[in-house]
Amino acid sequence: MQEIKKEKDVDTVRPVLTLGIISQLSGIPAHSIRQYIEKGLIIPFKQDSKRHLFCLNDVNRLKHIHSLIHDKGLNFAGIRSLLAMVPCWKIHDCSEQDAEQCDAYNSNSTPCWEASKKGRICKNEECRECEVYTFLSHSMDFKSMIRGSR
Numbered sequence: 001m002q003e004i005k006k007e008k009d010v011d012t013v014r015p016v017l018t019l020g021i022i023s024q025l026s027g028i029p030a031h032s033i034r035q036y037i038e039k040g041l042i043i044p045f046k047q048d049s050k051r052h053l054f055c056l057n058d059v060n061r062l063k064h065i066h067s068l069i070h071d072k073g074l075n076f077a078g079i080r081s082l083l084a085m086v087p088c089w090k091i092h093d094c095s096e097q098d099a100e101q102c103d104a105y106n107s108n109s110t111p112c113w114e115a116s117k118k119g120r121i122c123k124n125e126e127c128r129e130c131e132v133y134t135f136l137s138h139s140m141d142f143k144s145m146i147r148g149s150r
Helices: 019-026 030-038 056-070 076-084 096-100 131-138 142-148
Strands: none
Touching (some): 019 056
16 A cells, blocks of 8 residues: 655645545545545544545545455444554543543444543544544554553
8 A cells, every 4th residue: 555655844734635636646436435434434624615625644544444444354343443442541641530431431332533522631632633543544553552552
């Protein structure tokens, strides 16, 4: 899988790409990207006009998701479960009390960015910018991410 290379002066998080453009850059059909959005695997930027915009980091994230489906044989539920297993409470160093009050800690099927009840640390954080969410844009080595959180 070829990843988008990032130049030092290129803003990779600014939402400037439309669905059609990100579809072309990632090689993934627009209808598949819409499914990924619907299933909570990717969080697009939303304009007031309800139009979705994406950033360059989303291209790599989409490619990783697509690879999990087509190369590894996972379905949407499998990917969601895999992402739900990422211990965000350890990565953010939440207290045990905060973790127990967070839906991400208590759910085996919902990624932390979809948790309706969040801990104190994540409550005011923009999920698209969180290291747990952005990790999939850069790598799929979940074990090293988890090891790094210890």
